[in-house]
Amino acid sequence: MSVAAKQVVLPADWRDFFALTKPRVMTLVIFTGICGLLAAPGSINPILGFTAILCIAMGAGGSAALNQWWEADLDAGMKRTSKRPLPTGRLRREDARDFGIALSAASVGIMGVAINWLAAAILALAVIYYAVIYTIWLKPRTPQNIVIGGGAGAFPPMIGWVAVTGDVTAMPVLLFAIIFMWTPPHFWALALFVKTDYANVGIPMMPVVKGEKSTRQQILLYSILLLPIAVAPWWIGGTGAIYGIAAAALTLGFVVLAIPVATRTAVEGDAMKPEKRLFAFSILYLFALFGALVADRFLTPLMSA
Structure with missing residues (x-):
């Protein structure tokens, strides 16, 4: 049965939207982002530091939601991912797409206004890298997908560092x-x-x-x-x-x-x-x-x- 045919079965709640952000993966993303921020020379106001990490988490979660929106049918055919909200029909695909876009856009905008626009630009690149370059282009086309696509998960410590320093060294x-x-x-x-x-x-x-x-x-x-x-x-x-x-x-x-x-x-x-x-x-x-x-x-x- 296709994902589209099952999308009206169950009502969604906040836990389904949270699951779209891939919280297990996000744990590592947040941790390396925090480490990049703490290891950077200089200092940052704790509230701004928290905001920067929150933006990293939102960007990672938004791109993960877009990944699942695009790969909903593939996830339905894999044992490891078949219980996710979209394959089981707990969420509509368009809701996952809109959630991913909104979360990603908000993360970049807040990062730019509250922290600095270089960190925001790198965050935007990270989102595009994962949601578009890796998910749509690389993953279905080449066995080198994870080699090239590895850059998607490598941005958080760089973003945390740049949030403090404002430059790339x-x-x-x-x-x-x-x-x-x-x-x-x-x-x-x-x-x-x-x-x-x-x-x-x-x-x-x-x-x-x-x-x-x-x-x-x-x-x-x-x-x-x-x-x-x-x-x-x-x-x-x-x-x-x-x-x-x-x-x-x-x-x-x-x-x-x-x-x-x-x-x-x-x-x-x-x-x-x-x-x-x-x-x-x-x-x-x-x-x-x-x-x-x-x-x-x-x-x-x-x-x-």
Whole structure:
């Protein structure tokens, strides 16, 4: 049954609109945005800082709603996403679209008026990148979708940084690059154990199009490439040793967990423990890495005083 045929079944409530914002994903978006804001040199009024993070959350939520509006039929065909509000008919597609547009537009407008227009422009780019470039153009057309599309989730720490400083320097670019390089091994680890879902709806994710062997090799390659990028903020003098040591240790752990994923040649049934372990660690990795960035920002001056 199509999504359109089921859209009058159930009444919506606020929880359905909240679900459109992908709250689990938004948790990481908000956290990295806060870390970018706190790690930036200088200071920002707490109320303005809260406003900046709220705008980041609204922009992320709005683009997620637009993503689900566009992919409602695809979500209906995937076990992992079939219980979302649009596939189950709890929301009309046009309501999701209007909600996404309104939330996104409000986030950019408030950011520009309350914070600065450079941060607002980057936020607008992030929304367009995810809702249009990734969702509409890249995802259904190329197995490199998540590689190029990784930029969509890499903007929050840059936006948080620019909200404080008002300019783009090497440090926020490196924070962007870390998440950009982290995204492929993080997402492909997930794609390996849900590839049937993507195959069923014709999405050309790497494991479906290029096969598991190529995907596993690229997971290890991107994990290795992540190491110098993650440590680069320390190398350029943008952070102290607290961050540098944490970044090196965490990323080496990432590589170690990627090795058994890359070297596996046969998988029996659904027992993909190395893949699931890497996926779980990849989430913890980003929280810990950006947490170390903030800890370094506040502890290093105290240690050198």
